[in-house]
Amino acid sequence: MFNVLEEVITDAYGPEAWDSLICMAGAEGAYSSLGTYPDSEFHALAAATATLTGQAPADVLQAFGQSALPIMVKRFPLFLEGVDDTRTFLLSLNSVIHPEIRKVFIGTGCPHFKYGVGDDVVQITYHSRRRFCDIAQGLARGALAHFGETAEVSHPECMHEGAEACRLDIRWAA
Amino acid sequence: MNQLGKNASWPFPESPADERIAQLERRLERERRARQEAERLAESGLRDLYVSRARIELLNGISVRANESDDPMEVLRLAVREICTTLGFPFGNVLIADPDIPGAMRAAGISFARTCDSAQPFIKASQDTALPAPESHAEQPLMQQVPVWTPHIDTMEGFDRARAARIASFKSMLTVPVLSGRDVEAVLEFFSMDLREPELELLDVLLQAGLQIGGVFRRRHHADRLRESALTDPLTGLPNRAAFAQNIERCFQQRREADEPAPSLIFIDLDGFKLVNDTLGHQAGDQLLVDMADKLRTLVKNANAFEDENPAACNVQLARLAGDEFTLIVDGPDRAELAERFAAEIHHSLRQPQWMDNNPVRVTASIGIAHDDGNYTTVSDMLRDADLAMYEAKSLGSERTVVFDQKMRNNVQSRLTLVNDLRTACENGDFILHYQPILALDTEQLVGFEALVRWQRGDVIVPPSEFIAAAEESGVITLLGQWVMREACKTAVRWHNLAPDREPPLRISINVAPRQFLQPTFVQQVREILAETGADPRWIGFEITEGAAITKPHHTARVLEELRALNIQVGLDDFGTGYSSLSRLQTIPIDNIKIDQSFVRTQTRSNAQWSVVKAMLDLAHALQLRVVVEGLETEFQREELTAFGCEYGQGYLFSKPLTEADAAALIVEQPEGPFRHMERLISG
Numbered sequence: 001m002f003n004v005l006e007e008v009i010t011d012a013y014g015p016e017a018w019d020s021l022i023c024m025a026g027a028e029g030a031y032s033s034l035g036t037y038p039d040s041e042f043h044a045l046a047a048a049t050a051t052l053t054g055q056a057p058a059d060v061l062q063a064f065g066q067s068a069l070p071i072m073v074k075r076f077p078l079f080l081e082g083v084d085d086t087r088t089f090l091l092s093l094n095s096v097i098h099p100e101i102r103k104v105f106i107g108t109g110c111p112h113f114k115y116g117v118g119d120d121v122v123q124i125t126y127h128s129r130r131r132f133c134d135i136a137q138g139l140a141r142g143a144l145a146h147f148g149e150t151a152e153v154s155h156p157e158c159m160h161e162g163a164e165a166c167r168l169d170i171r172w173a174a
Numbered sequence: 175m176n177q178l179g180k181n182a183s184w185p186f187p188e189s190p191a192d193e194r195i196a197q198l199e200r201r202l203e204r205e206r207r208a209r210q211e212a213e214r215l216a217e218s219g220l221r222d223l224y225v226s227r228a229r230i231e232l233l234n235g236i237s238v239r240a241n242e243s244d245d246p247m248e249v250l251r252l253a254v255r256e257i258c259t260t261l262g263f264p265f266g267n268v269l270i271a272d273p274d275i276p277g278a279m280r281a282a283g284i285s286f287a288r289t290c291d292s293a294q295p296f297i298k299a300s301q302d303t304a305l306p307a308p309e310s311h312a313e314q315p316l317m318q319q320v321p322v323w324t325p326h327i328d329t330m331e332g333f334d335r336a337r338a339a340r341i342a343s344f345k346s347m348l349t350v351p352v353l354s355g356r357d358v359e360a361v362l363e364f365f366s367m368d369l370r371e372p373e374l375e376l377l378d379v380l381l382q383a384g385l386q387i388g389g390v391f392r393r394r395h396h397a398d399r400l401r402e403s404a405l406t407d408p409l410t411g412l413p414n415r416a417a418f419a420q421n422i423e424r425c426f427q428q429r430r431e432a433d434e435p436a437p438s439l440i441f442i443d444l445d446g447f448k449l450v451n452d453t454l455g456h457q458a459g460d461q462l463l464v465d466m467a468d469k470l471r472t473l474v475k476n477a478n479a480f481e482d483e484n485p486a487a488c489n490v491q492l493a494r495l496a497g498d499e500f501t502l503i504v505d506g507p508d509r510a511e512l513a514e515r516f517a518a519e520i521h522h523s524l525r526q527p528q529w530m531d532n533n534p535v536r537v538t539a540s541i542g543i544a545h546d547d548g549n550y551t552t553v554s555d556m557l558r559d560a561d562l563a564m565y566e567a568k569s570l571g572s573e574r575t576v577v578f579d580q581k582m583r584n585n586v587q588s589r590l591t592l593v594n595d596l597r598t599a600c601e602n603g604d605f606i607l608h609y610q611p612i613l614a615l616d617t618e619q620l621v622g623f624e625a626l627v628r629w630q631r632g633d634v635i636v637p638p639s640e641f642i643a644a645a646e647e648s649g650v651i652t653l654l655g656q657w658v659m660r661e662a663c664k665t666a667v668r669w670h671n672l673a674p675d676r677e678p679p680l681r682i683s684i685n686v687a688p689r690q691f692l693q694p695t696f697v698q699q700v701r702e703i704l705a706e707t708g709a710d711p712r713w714i715g716f717e718i719t720e721g722a723a724i725t726k727p728h729h730t731a732r733v734l735e736e737l738r739a740l741n742i743q744v745g746l747d748d749f750g751t752g753y754s755s756l757s758r759l760q761t762i763p764i765d766n767i768k769i770d771q772s773f774v775r776t777q778t779r780s781n782a783q784w785s786v787v788k789a790m791l792d793l794a795h796a797l798q799l800r801v802v803v804e805g806l807e808t809e810f811q812r813e814e815l816t817a818f819g820c821e822y823g824q825g826y827l828f829s830k831p832l833t834e835a836d837a838a839a840l841i842v843e844q845p846e847g848p849f850r851h852m853e854r855l856i857s858g
């Protein structure tokens with residue numbers, strides 16, 4: 001995740017911007033894709049970004065998720081092999097993408113999603129231990145953009161707001 | 175919401191750019207790309223490592239269980255679960271080869287599912303699926319010898335679960351054959367919602383897993399074949415004695431537990447089978463047994479076919495116990511009636527002669543039946559009774575059926591009591607010997623006695639005709655025989671003391687039963703008894719039957735030579751009633767023959783037929799054997815036999831068997847002279 005953030009920031013603002021963020025957040029800064037680093041450091045980087053860009057932290061995380069998806073697809077082409085649309089992509093998270101992530105990043109805790117599926121809606125309910133539900137929303141939007149689809153992404157239940165679990169609804173226009 | 179940087183501006187001004195900075199930035203960019211490439215390689219390596227380790231663990235887990243287990247179903251259950259879990263298949267199902275239809279497969283009742291509700295119809299259809307033999311069904315992947323991946327099953331032609339697969343969102347199928355040699359024993363089918371084609375390495379791992387499971391099937395088949403051959407008679411293909419024992423024990427216990435009567439038992443023994451073997455050869459005998467087995471099989475098949483229409487009617491099991499012995503277990507409410515009908519049908523089926531080597535061969539059967547009247551507590555009692563009934567049938571002549579009944583049970587009981595009492599009598603010495611004088615016919619001089627055993631059973635003196643057969647059958651005869659030999663030797667010593675100078679000495683003839691004579695230690699017993707009693711071997715002689723002499727010719731020859739070396743004379747008893755040919759006489763080293771009383775007793779002055787006796791005398795004399803006749807009752811018989819040159823005789827003409835005291839008195843009164851005072855002794 002740290003590397004993806006670095007790539008997103010560097011792509012958008014250049015390498016100095018990333019250096020400045022690391023200084024401002026007081027973060028370690030040397031990240032390898034295979035390493036594991038504290039979530040607090042990620043939050044500090046996101047907060048610094050929010051301060052410097054004048055955006056709300058949640059918006060920063062959502063924007064990160066949306067920008068991260070094409071980067072991840074490029075880095076892990078297996079994720080989308082045989083997947084032609086957002087619905088299939090979302091439904092394959094438990095069975096394909098998370099197992100693939102576990103194969104490479106040993107020890108990574110991926111949440112298990114429960115699906116509610118309708119003709120024009122996919123509801124994803126999950127218990128977010130790391131509370132990165134904003135990134136999840138961004139990823140869903142990134143996927144829609146990747147497949148060139150239009151759908152409404154909402155987050156009607158959120159653990160940040162005291163809900164038992166987070167729920168994301170992705171609703172396509174009927 | 176905007177993406178980062180699209181419309182935002184970075185708040186810090188850029189550093190002044192000079193050449194040095196530009197170089198450093200390019201270097202930094204190169205480093206960043208190198209790092210990303212290194213990370214990509216490391217990630218790919220880690221993934222490969224993870225995947226191959228998971229596959230090795232999967233294959234290892236299945237192989238270990240396959241090598242330990244002898245239950246293919248258990249291993250299949252483990253394999254389908256482990257493959258689904260490790261490789262992320264939401265549903266896996268097992269089909270096994272249909273044992274009744276070659277090439278057909280059907281669901282094994284083994285599956286693993288981790289799916290949502292919409293997959294239930296597909297799961298149900300898979301668990302019920304049955305596929306006909308390959309030429310007529312489209313699911314070819316199932317019959318391949320290697321794992322096969324099939325995409326787009328939800329639209330596949332001829333896949334009868336396609337609709338259910340669509341509802342379940344299953345898009346692809348991976349089949350893994352379980353092979354034993356080239357036979358497909360089972361197929362594991364896995365279903366997936368995605369269309370990613372599995373890697374070749376994975377297919378290879380699954381092929382190996384299938385082969386490992388196939389090994390369990392192969393071992394099971396071997397074990398089944400071994401068990402089957404251990405329970406099958408190789409000649410007729412019928413269940414053998416071991417199978418019969420298992421079956422009857424199981425039936426008996428089941429019926430006992432249900433408090434119901436046990437099945438009826440039929441024992442069948444062929445009459446005249448030995449004759450076929452002896453005259454037409456073993457091949458013909460074997461053929462006869464195979465034909466008999468076929469006949470019985472047909473009868474049983476007809477009965478069991480009747481049972482199919484009426485399941486409660488009966489259950490008949492056939493077996494070959496040994497040689498020409500067959501048996502039927504007849505179970506069901508009408509078992510008694512059915513068993514007796516079977517017996518009648520068996521006799522009927524044997525009426526037509528069979529042709530063997532252009533010889534018409536007709537065998538018949540003796541059949542014994544035992545029905546359970548609720549009194550049997552063990553199977554072995556029932557077996558014994560069916561066997562006894564069969565022997566009773568045989569003793570009545572051929573082609574007979576005897577059902578074991580209360581009378582036979584009483585006979586058996588009294589026979590058992592008799593044997594037990596005999597055993598006790600042997601231990602207590604409750605026997606006495608009587609002695610019948612033997613005379614030289616020409617001089618009428620006393621030459622010896624035949625020792626005859628009597629049983630002192632309480633106040634009653636039991637003659638040998640009532641207990642010798644039981645003693646022989648039960649083996650008590652060997653104990654009894656030793657007792658007789660010892661007592662006769664003791665008597666010989668006492669009598670020698672009465673007339674120590676008598677020359678030649680009186681000889682006591684002792685009857686030796688076949689079972690006693692055939693004991694490997696017989697000569698040793700004789701030596702011990704002679705040593706123990708102090709009897710001179712010349713004071714005793716043995717009489718053996720023809721049967722004993724010919725049963726084991728080598729043993730007989732050796733024993734007779736050893737007895738001759740001990741200076742003990744041996745005669746052949748009951749001559750003319752046995753089975754041995756006269757020519758055999760010259761091969762048996764004996765000293766005399768005793769012509770059976772049946773040849774003498776019927777001869778009267780008005781109606782005498784001596785030709786057979788004369789032939790026997792001629793033969794004996796040609797072989798330099800002396801001849802004793804028994805059963806002499808008239809003066810006419812004595813005169814004639816004396817004239818023919820017969821040396822010795824015994825019978826009521828001279829004396830009935832005497833107590834030891836009377837015999838001793840006779841010895842004292844008749845030292846060497848002619849035998850004159852018998853009337854007094856007989857009447858005394």
